[in-house]
Amino acid sequence: MQEQARELTHVSNLYHTAPQARLAKKLVEAAAPWASRAFFCNSGTEANEAAIKFARKFAKVSRGVDPYDAGVPASAAPYKLLSFDNCFHGRTLGALALTYKVQYKTPFEPIMPGVRGLCFFFFIFLI
Numbered sequence: 761m762q763e764q765a766r767e768l769t770h771v772s773n774l775y776h777t778a779p780q781a782r783l784a785k786k787l788v789e790a791a792a793p794w795a796s797r798a799f800f801c802n803s804g805t806e807a808n809e810a811a812i813k814f815a816r817k818f819a820k821v822s823r824g825v826d827p828y829d830a831g832v833p834a835s836a837a838p839y840k841l842l843s844f845d846n847c848f849h850g851r852t853l854g855a856l857a858l859t860y861k862v863q864y865k866t867p868f869e870p871i872m873p874g875v876r877g878l879c880f881f882f883f884i885f886l887i
Contacts, residue, residue: 773800805850812854812872815841839873844880 771777784798799814801807820827820837843849843858850856856865857872865871 773802803850805852805855808849808855808858809852812841812858841875843875843877845877846880 768777780800784800787798788795799810801810816837816839817827819839820832823837825832825837841858843860845860847858847860849858851864853868854872856868857875859865860877
């Protein structure tokens with residue numbers, strides 16, 4: 761920790777660092793072929809907001825819709841998202857729409873439409 765503190769303790773994602781570039785390369789190599797870039801965030805909420813944006817843009821592009829054409833109707837590409845109950849996704853408006861607790865959402869309605877919550881079940885099998 762002392763060695764790293766002498767070099768760099770923290771830097772905003774606005775700037776690139778050599779360790780960040782090395783990590784991005786490793787992540788992309790591990791995720792190949794479906795990922796060609798890494799996107800670093802400062803928080804989980806910021807990561808969820810980015811994921812919402814990436815998913816919506818991907819949906820448009822995969823349907824042949826120009827995501828930069830403001831004249832395209834919203835119905836031209838899918839916009840619905842799924843999230844799981846009992847999960848907290850953040851307090852920004854997009855992430856809040858994915859959060860299951862109604863009492864978190866109510867004061868800020870209307871929130872982003874098109875989100876459906878699903879129950880997440882997992883089982884542990886002991887043999």
